[in-house]
Amino acid sequence: MPVAVFGLNHNTAPIEIREKLFVSEDAIPHLTRELKEKGIDENIVLSTCNRTEFYFSCENPEAALDKFHQTLSKYFHIQGGWLKKYTYLLTNENAYRHLFLVASGLDSMVVGEPQILGQVKDAYRFATDCNTTGFFLDKVFHKTFNVAKRIRSETKVGYNPVSISGMAIELAKKIFGELQGKKILVIGVGEMCEIAIKYFKKDGVGDIYITNRTFQNAQKLADEIAGVPYPFGDLQDLLVRIDMVLSSTGSEKPIIDKELVSFVMKKRKQKPLFFIDIAVPRDVEPSVNDIENVYLYDIDDLKELSQKHLSDRLAESEKARAIVDEEVEKFAVWLKQLDKGPLISNIYERVEEIRSRELKRILQKHQDIDDETVRSMEMLTKSIVNKLVHPHVAMIKENGSPIIIELMKKLFNLEDEDEKDVDDRHEG
Amino acid sequence: MFILFLIALGLYLISTIFYLVFLVIDRKNIEIIGHFSLLAGFIVHFLATCFRYFQAGYTPITNLHESLSFLSLCIAGFFLFLKRTYKISILGSIIVPLLSLMFIWALSLPNDIKPLAPILQSYWLPIHTIFAFVGNSIFFVSFFVSVLYLFLERGIKRKRFSPISSRFPSLEVLDSINYRCMSYGFPFLTIGIITGSLWAGIAWGSYWSWDPKETWSLITWIVYAILIHNRLAIGWRGRKTAYMMIVGFFSILFTFLGINFVIGGLHSYL
Numbered sequence: 001m002p003v004a005v006f007g008l009n010h011n012t013a014p015i016e017i018r019e020k021l022f023v024s025e026d027a028i029p030h031l032t033r034e035l036k037e038k039g040i041d042e043n044i045v046l047s048t049c050n051r052t053e054f055y056f057s058c059e060n061p062e063a064a065l066d067k068f069h070q071t072l073s074k075y076f077h078i079q080g081g082w083l084k085k086y087t088y089l090l091t092n093e094n095a096y097r098h099l100f101l102v103a104s105g106l107d108s109m110v111v112g113e114p115q116i117l118g119q120v121k122d123a124y125r126f127a128t129d130c131n132t133t134g135f136f137l138d139k140v141f142h143k144t145f146n147v148a149k150r151i152r153s154e155t156k157v158g159y160n161p162v163s164i165s166g167m168a169i170e171l172a173k174k175i176f177g178e179l180q181g182k183k184i185l186v187i188g189v190g191e192m193c194e195i196a197i198k199y200f201k202k203d204g205v206g207d208i209y210i211t212n213r214t215f216q217n218a219q220k221l222a223d224e225i226a227g228v229p230y231p232f233g234d235l236q237d238l239l240v241r242i243d244m245v246l247s248s249t250g251s252e253k254p255i256i257d258k259e260l261v262s263f264v265m266k267k268r269k270q271k272p273l274f275f276i277d278i279a280v281p282r283d284v285e286p287s288v289n290d291i292e293n294v295y296l297y298d299i300d301d302l303k304e305l306s307q308k309h310l311s312d313r314l315a316e317s318e319k320a321r322a323i324v325d326e327e328v329e330k331f332a333v334w335l336k337q338l339d340k341g342p343l344i345s346n347i348y349e350r351v352e353e354i355r356s357r358e359l360k361r362i363l364q365k366h367q368d369i370d371d372e373t374v375r376s377m378e379m380l381t382k383s384i385v386n387k388l389v390h391p392h393v394a395m396i397k398e399n400g401s402p403i404i405i406e407l408m409k410k411l412f413n414l415e416d417e418d419e420k421d422v423d424d425r426h427e428g
Numbered sequence: 429m430f431i432l433f434l435i436a437l438g439l440y441l442i443s444t445i446f447y448l449v450f451l452v453i454d455r456k457n458i459e460i461i462g463h464f465s466l467l468a469g470f471i472v473h474f475l476a477t478c479f480r481y482f483q484a485g486y487t488p489i490t491n492l493h494e495s496l497s498f499l500s501l502c503i504a505g506f507f508l509f510l511k512r513t514y515k516i517s518i519l520g521s522i523i524v525p526l527l528s529l530m531f532i533w534a535l536s537l538p539n540d541i542k543p544l545a546p547i548l549q550s551y552w553l554p555i556h557t558i559f560a561f562v563g564n565s566i567f568f569v570s571f572f573v574s575v576l577y578l579f580l581e582r583g584i585k586r587k588r589f590s591p592i593s594s595r596f597p598s599l600e601v602l603d604s605i606n607y608r609c610m611s612y613g614f615p616f617l618t619i620g621i622i623t624g625s626l627w628a629g630i631a632w633g634s635y636w637s638w639d640p641k642e643t644w645s646l647i648t649w650i651v652y653a654i655l656i657h658n659r660l661a662i663g664w665r666g667r668k669t670a671y672m673m674i675v676g677f678f679s680i681l682f683t684f685l686g687i688n689f690v691i692g693g694l695h696s697y698l
Contacts, residue, residue, distance in 0.1 A: 174580065175598060175599045176599070269662070269665075270663035270666070289585065292667060293666050295584055295585065305589075
């Protein structure tokens with residue numbers, strides 16, 4: 001049975017459309033059941049902020065397209081024609097190539113981002129729970145996880161961080177190693193700070209101190225992210241106690257100058273200090289970086305590094321795509337073996353071969369048989385053979401499950417090209 | 429017995445190969461093979477040294493062959509010791525090849541057991557030499573830790589990273605290894621010098637005769653003493669520590685080899 005994918009992503013649909021077609025986890029069971037009722041037995045829903053895709057397997061994917069349009073337009077309350085513009089349908093090789101690319105982050109907005117693999121895994125698990133996967137999708141998804149793993153270990157496509165926050169954490173780790181127990185001071189309460197600090201928290205940073213010119217705002221942010229607020233006047237004291245500074249105030253002039261940091265470093269007994277200055281205009285005087293054991297990165301430094309990482313990733317993604325191509329080819333060969341069309345004709349060929357050989361042997365022994373009888377014998381044997389084979393073929397056509405296919409191959413001795421040759425020689 | 433040394437060398441060489449491959453191909457299992465062949469090499473080397481001790485009847489650190497062999501043994505041992513606490517596999521790609529080379533050099537020198545010179549026949553021989561050598565090997569390792577530190581620090585300061593530095597331990601870890609090396613190495617060095625001096629007092633009748641080796645080991649000692657003092661008193665860390673460690677190492681190198689080859693004196697065994 002062909003595997004196919006129907007859906008949209010950030011390349012084909014703008015955010016307004018993607019928002020509309022977002023399928024929340026709660027909605028998945030309902031939607032998949034509906035699709036199942038419409039005859040799309042195997043289906044898996046992958047919905048993230050950048051894509052909504054339905055992986056499915058059925059006899060005629062093109063015909064299934066209409067069912068999708070119906071179901072989805074009803075479900076999302078949109079006009080059917082609308083969907084056509086933004087969606088794509090990929091079948092067979094193109095479908096699983098697409099899934100391989102998606103799962104390994106090669107189809108993501110930020111190439112190589114690692115979250116997508118988790119999302120694909122979740123989608124698959126969810127489908128298993130809802131009982132909407134089947135033999136083919138199982139195979140395709142398991143293969144996908146293998147491919148993604150292989151790409152992760154053989155290329156560096158997801159290796160270096162590319163976001164500003166990710167970059168800052170990477171640098172902090174270069175300086176401090178693990179961030180557990182490290183103290184960070186946040187100056188300013190902007191949105192950038194908030195995002196960055198969440199990343200730091202995720203990486204296990206220890207105490208978070210927050211200071212701001214308006215103390216109330218510091219307090220508010222502190223409540224939100226479980227930090228400790230301090231009045232702005234404590235800045236010097238705080239600088240002695242912490243390991244990292246994340247600064248993003250709206251100040252026109254630098255609030256931290258070389259003199260202050262030099263003084264602080266003496267009090268710190270030269271313990272390293274890392275400044276992440278994401279404010280524009282900058283909060284920390286650039287010359288602070290000249291002080292020993294002090295490391296200062298401003299927003300441009302971080303952007304430049306992340307740009308470099310991004311271009312590294314693009315270079316690596318070429319390698320990754322080569323791996324995908326290779327795996328697609330291998331998988332296609334494997335799937336072809338499951339194809340039942342050739343199997344049926346092979347069965348007929350096989351029995352015809354046996355029938356004609358046996359008949360020939362008899363005719364050679366009895367030279368005196370007349371043409372009329374020969375023709376009758378031909379017809380008789382053919383009809384016997386066909387009557388015997390027919391139920392098997394019907395079974396394959398009806399239920400082409402891999403078990404049946406394997407069984408039939410065994411029954412008719414079609415295991416392998418090489419094996420067949422050996423058997424022939426035996427009989428000959 | 430010599431065959432044991434050769435087996436140890438073989439294991440060190442296997443470890444060297446795997447650590448060099450690890451430099452290019454960042455795979456954990458490659459490093460693991462390197463690690464365990466180093467460990468096996470160390471054990472065999474240690475046994476071989478013990479055998480030699482029993483065969484010779486004295487601590488086998490009396491000539492250049494024995495010294496180099498023992499030094500490489502100590503380096504392997506100390507590196508393995510550090511690896512228990514720190515993730516410093518990448519350091520193996522420098523240290524293991526070098527200690528293997530050192531060991532090859534040792535084995536290429538005349539290795540027959542000769543009767544011990546009367547002047548060396550003393551219970552101070554094992555005490556003095558073992559302390560001095562363990563101290564030296566600790567500072568050997570810290571030299572490379574310092575080089576890594578300076579390399580990585582420069583990258584972070586200048587905001588330019590070479591791809592290899594992503595596999596280095598963090599600055600903090602490198603600095604703390606240096607600190608540990610300092611706090612282990614310095615006592616060993618100090619005891620090595622004191623016991624040497626006591627031995628000299630018995631053997632030569634004078635505790636300190638400003639023999640070049642003595643002078644240079646004192647210089648080395650002063651370098652490390654300054655380092656420790658400044659670290660504890662005014663918080664010398666990071667780059668300054670690393671630079672001093674490098675100076676100290678060259679001082680050791682000169683004390684250990686330079687004196688033998690260039691100047692000569694009471695300590696030269698060639």
